């Protein structure tokens with residue numbers, strides 16, 4: 262799993278690439294939490310375009326980061342998920358927590 | 366004609382990708398759709414992760430993954446000899462997890478059920494857990 266992070270205007274954009282499972286979740290969590298250590302980050306956006314596989318371990322990662330940003334009054338966005346990833350995201354209900362960028 | 370593949374591997378999270386790969390490769394025998402293949406990969410990943418983190422709790426152990434093809438029917442069995450499940454009905458409930466503090470979402474069994482035709486769980490506390498999942502291929506043409 263490769264992670265590309267960008268920070269701009271209090272928005273952390275995380276572009277994930279590869280397979281997000283229990284094994285890669287630990288690394289993703291660590292890198293995201295390091296970036297979220299900056300209290301000026303008020304919104305996290307997950308770009309799922311390059312995620313080739315994800316299971317419920319990935320949902321745990323997303324929900325955990327959502328908790329962090331919402332705890333400081335922030336918001337979350339999720340976009341570009343391929344079909345197989347989209348199905349599991351929908352099942353989990355995380356989309357109901359996500360908002361469009363303009364609503365941050 | 367019946368065709369079987371029986372494997373066992375160390376209970377390490379790094380073997381999840383391997384288990385998915387083996388299952389996907391076996392499924393090529395069914396001439397699967399992209400979606401069918403992804404269903405099986407995801408369900409296998411959920412069951413194997415559970416065996417590693419819940420069954421063995423990261424202790425050393427052996428996870429069994431058996432794949433059987435009978436015509437268009439796939440049977441996948443994931444087996445551990447770990448701690449077992451006390452209340453299977455509770456464990457299978459969507460969003461139930463015994464490890465909320467570890468950022469688990471409790472979706473594993475729900476995902477297996479959604480992506481496979483049937484999921485059967487047998488477990489004995491202190492003895493281990495066996496998850497048997499079935500899927501019929503070629504449903505959508």
Ligand SMILES: Nc1ncnc2c1ncn2[C@@H]1O[C@H](COP(=O)(O)OP(=O)(O)OP(=O)(O)O)[C@@H](O)[C@H]1O
Pocket residue numbers: 317318321411415416417419420421445447448449450456457461462463464468469470471472473474475494
């Ligand atoms: N092989 C197993 N051995 C022991 N307990 C298990 C096993 N598989 C599942 N369980 C129990 O069943 C519960 C539900 O499993 P499920 O996969 O649905 O959720 P989870 O693993 O807790 O979270 P998630 O899969 O979303 O990361 C687990 O929390 C665990 O207590």
Ligand SMILES: [Mg+2]
Pocket residue numbers: 317411414415472473474
């Ligand atoms: Mg699970």
